[in-house]
Amino acid sequence: MAPHEIELIEKARSGDTGAFEALVYQYDKQVLTIAARYVNSSDDAKDIYQEVFLRVYKGLKKFQLRSEFSTWIFRIATNVCLSYHSRRKRRAHVSLDQEQEVSDGEASHGVEIVSEEHSPHQQTVNAELSARVEEAMDALSPQQKIIFTLKHYQGYKLNEIALMLKCSEGTVKKQLFTAVRRLREALKEFA
Amino acid sequence: MNHKHIKELLPIFLYGDLSPDETAEVRQHLETCTECRGELESLKAFNAVLSGLPAVEVTGELLNEARQELRAALRRETVKQSLWERVAERAGKIFAPRYRFAFSAAAMLLAGVGIGYAIFYRTGFEQTKQNGMPLVSETSQNSRQSVNGGFLRGGTRTDNLHFLNLDPQSGEVEFTFDAVTPMRVKGNVNDEQVQKVMAHAIVNSDNPGVRLKTVSALAEQGEQLRDADPAVKSALITALKTDGNPGVRSEALRALMQMPFDKEIKEAVLFVLLHDKNSGMRVAAINSLELTSHEKRMSDADILRALKKKVQSDDTNYVRLQARTVLQEVSQ
Numbered sequence: 001m002a003p004h005e006i007e008l009i010e011k012a013r014s015g016d017t018g019a020f021e022a023l024v025y026q027y028d029k030q031v032l033t034i035a036a037r038y039v040n041s042s043d044d045a046k047d048i049y050q051e052v053f054l055r056v057y058k059g060l061k062k063f064q065l066r067s068e069f070s071t072w073i074f075r076i077a078t079n080v081c082l083s084y085h086s087r088r089k090r091r092a093h094v095s096l097d098q099e100q101e102v103s104d105g106e107a108s109h110g111v112e113i114v115s116e117e118h119s120p121h122q123q124t125v126n127a128e129l130s131a132r133v134e135e136a137m138d139a140l141s142p143q144q145k146i147i148f149t150l151k152h153y154q155g156y157k158l159n160e161i162a163l164m165l166k167c168s169e170g171t172v173k174k175q176l177f178t179a180v181r182r183l184r185e186a187l188k189e190f191a
Numbered sequence: 192m193n194h195k196h197i198k199e200l201l202p203i204f205l206y207g208d209l210s211p212d213e214t215a216e217v218r219q220h221l222e223t224c225t226e227c228r229g230e231l232e233s234l235k236a237f238n239a240v241l242s243g244l245p246a247v248e249v250t251g252e253l254l255n256e257a258r259q260e261l262r263a264a265l266r267r268e269t270v271k272q273s274l275w276e277r278v279a280e281r282a283g284k285i286f287a288p289r290y291r292f293a294f295s296a297a298a299m300l301l302a303g304v305g306i307g308y309a310i311f312y313r314t315g316f317e318q319t320k321q322n323g324m325p326l327v328s329e330t331s332q333n334s335r336q337s338v339n340g341g342f343l344r345g346g347t348r349t350d351n352l353h354f355l356n357l358d359p360q361s362g363e364v365e366f367t368f369d370a371v372t373p374m375r376v377k378g379n380v381n382d383e384q385v386q387k388v389m390a391h392a393i394v395n396s397d398n399p400g401v402r403l404k405t406v407s408a409l410a411e412q413g414e415q416l417r418d419a420d421p422a423v424k425s426a427l428i429t430a431l432k433t434d435g436n437p438g439v440r441s442e443a444l445r446a447l448m449q450m451p452f453d454k455e456i457k458e459a460v461l462f463v464l465l466h467d468k469n470s471g472m473r474v475a476a477i478n479s480l481e482l483t484s485h486e487k488r489m490s491d492a493d494i495l496r497a498l499k500k501k502v503q504s505d506d507t508n509y510v511r512l513q514a515r516t517v518l519q520e521v522s523q
């Protein structure tokens with residue numbers, strides 16, 4: 001681990017919140033990104049973010065300096081994702097005329113719905129597809145879902161994912177394959 | 192060639208995560224196999240569809256919101272921690288001398304002094320004079336953000352400590368007390384500092400409701416009480432021997448009987464048997480002794496002597512009978 005990181009950890013342990021922030025701000029955007037992809041909601045993502053770093057804060061005293069700090073953070077992040085149950089599970093089904101409203105609401109929370117200009121028909125297809133993808137993702141086991149999210153959307157390497165989840169690379173491969181197979185089955189009419 | 196095997200490798204192949212050997216194997220197979228090439232194309236199309244969908248984007252604004260909310264949460268956490276530390280520290284300081292007093296004199300405890308007042312004001316006042324530091328909410332001087340600018344500062348009279356709740360599932364206990372504004376701290380009943388506060392409440396609160404709720408909350412912990420802070424045991428013993436409220440004494444006995452039965456607890460139970468004015472308590476003591484005698488298969492000379500004395504001279508008929516029954520069983 002980098003010496004500056006060890007120094008920050010020691011300061012943070014003694015109650016220096018500035019040091020704590022400097023320490024975790026190296027990784028927090030990645031954590032938020034993972035969470036946002038995993039739950040597909042900015043509010044839930046922020047909940048996860050907060051839970052992760054509260055756990056980091058409380059766990060800092062017990063953190064062993066010989067382990068990698070970033071691995072530890074991402075391990076906590078994936079754990080929190082795995083056990084997270086969306087409080088609001090809204091938008092289980094996005095009906096077509098609600099779609100615009102949802103976008104507006106989300107935008108006011110600092111979220112942009114990334115989409116290019118589409119024809120009305122294209123928008124309809126996308127809304128339906130999004131809802132179906134979310135459904136299909138939720139039908140995966142939490143482990144499959146987080147593995148797929150980390151790999152497909154975030155591009156983490158298999159060995160990195162294995163480290164985060166404390167499992168073997170073989171397990172990651174197997175679960176990833178199963179996730180892809182199940183998603184394709186669920187979405188076969190679209191692709 | 193094994194299509195199934197290759198097909199399983201294809202998603203990983205697309206992600207670029209196969210070993211060089213596996214990659215070579217897949218490439219070679221694809222050159223000759225139309226079926227697997229088709230599979231690869233449809234997988235690519237599938238990936239493209241998924242990647243093209245709108246997603247929650249993590250903007251700088253969202254990240255900032257998350258950071259602000261975390262900062263607020265950490266602030267609450269720090270305040271909560273230091274509150275418990277403070278509360279426990281105060282409780283500890285007062286607890287020791289008062290406990291001795293209560294123990295030796297078996298006297299009524301000072302009434303009319305609110306527990307919060309006792310914890311924060313009396314000792315707090317001295318400290319304020321010494322160094323002018325805030326009483327309850329001290330935070331590390333390194334802390335960049337001031338945790339609670341001005342709230343609960345110097346000499347604050349803190350009053351009205353109330354035991355509110357115990358969630359038997361999670362072991363969360365909750366107290367409220369008034370400082371400048373009413374405050375509420377929550378902690379786990381298994382936490383050492385929380386237990387010190389509870390111990391303090393048992394011995395020092397002038398409100399029998401607070402004492403009863405606190406003792407009951409502990410009794411509800413069952414087996415977990417075995418690892419309780421020593422202050423808890425002392426407080427329960429004091430309550431058992433001296434609390435003016437029989438309900439509190441009875442719950443204290445129930446709680447103590449879930450701890451390892453040792454000399455101190457034995458003496459306390461014998462004290463109740465010999466001196467408690469409430470015959471129900473004396474019977475409860477006899478039953479507790481019977482229970483431990485069964486469990487430990489022991490016939491302790493002190494216990495036998497006390498039971499004999501009860502058989503001969505307790506002024507309640509039922510107690511004499513109960514003592515006789517248990518004495519017979521125990522001495523077999």
Ligand SMILES: [Zn+2]
Binds near residue numbers: 220226
């Ligand atoms: Zn093939």
